[in-house]
Amino acid sequence: MERGMIATAIDADRRTTTVGLDMPADFALAAYEQVHQLLFRYRRSHTRRWRAYALAWNAVARRFVTTTRCDERFRESIRVNDMPEAGERQRQEEDLFGFFVNGLACLDSVLYATHAIA
Numbered sequence: 556m557e558r559g560m561i562a563t564a565i566d567a568d569r570r571t572t573t574v575g576l577d578m579p580a581d582f583a584l585a586a587y588e589q590v591h592q593l594l595f596r597y598r599r600s601h602t603r604r605w606r607a608y609a610l611a612w613n614a615v616a617r618r619f620v621t622t623t624r625c626d627e628r629f630r631e632s633i634r635v636n637d638m639p640e641a642g643e644r645q646r647q648e649e650d651l652f653g654f655f656v657n658g659l660a661c662l663d664s665v666l667y668a669t670h671a672i673a
Contacts (some may be wrong), residue, residue, distance in 0.1 A: 574613045579623045587616065594672060604671050611668035618661035625653035 569578045573591055578584050591612060598605040629650040636643050 571616050573609070574616050576616050576620050578616065578620065581623075582616075582619050587612075597672075607671035608668050611664045611671060614664035615661055615668065618657045618664055622654055622657040622661060625650045625657060629654060 569580070569582070569584055570576065571578060571584065572588060578587075594605070594608060598609075629647055632639065632643060632647050632650065636647075639647060
C-alpha cells in the first residue's frame with residue numbers, strides 16, 4: 556500500500572455534520588454531535604461566542620482524524636520496517652510527532668470550545 560493511503564476503519568454512517576469528515580470508530584461521534592446540536596440554537600443570539608466555539612469544535616474533529624492517520628502510518632511503518640533507512644525513519648518521526656501534537660491540539664480545541672461557550 557502506498558504511503559498516505561492507509562485505510563482508516565470507518566463506518567459509512569460516521570460522518571460529522573460540522574465538517575463532513577468520516578470519523579474513525581473510536582471517536583465519540585454521538586456525543587460530539589449531541590453537543591453541537593445543543594449549542595446550534597445559539598448561533599444567532601450569541602454570534603461571537605458561537606463562532607469561537609464552532610471553529611474550535613470543527614478543529615476537534617479535524618485534529619482527531621489527523622491523529623488517527625499519523626498513528627496508522629506510524630504503526631504500519633514500524634510493522635514493516637523495524638530498522639528503517641534514513642528517509643523512512645524521518646517519516647516515522649514526522650508521524651510520531653504529528654500524532655502527539657495533533658492529539659494535544661485536539662484536547663486544546665475541546666478546552667477552547669468549552670471556554671468559548673462558558
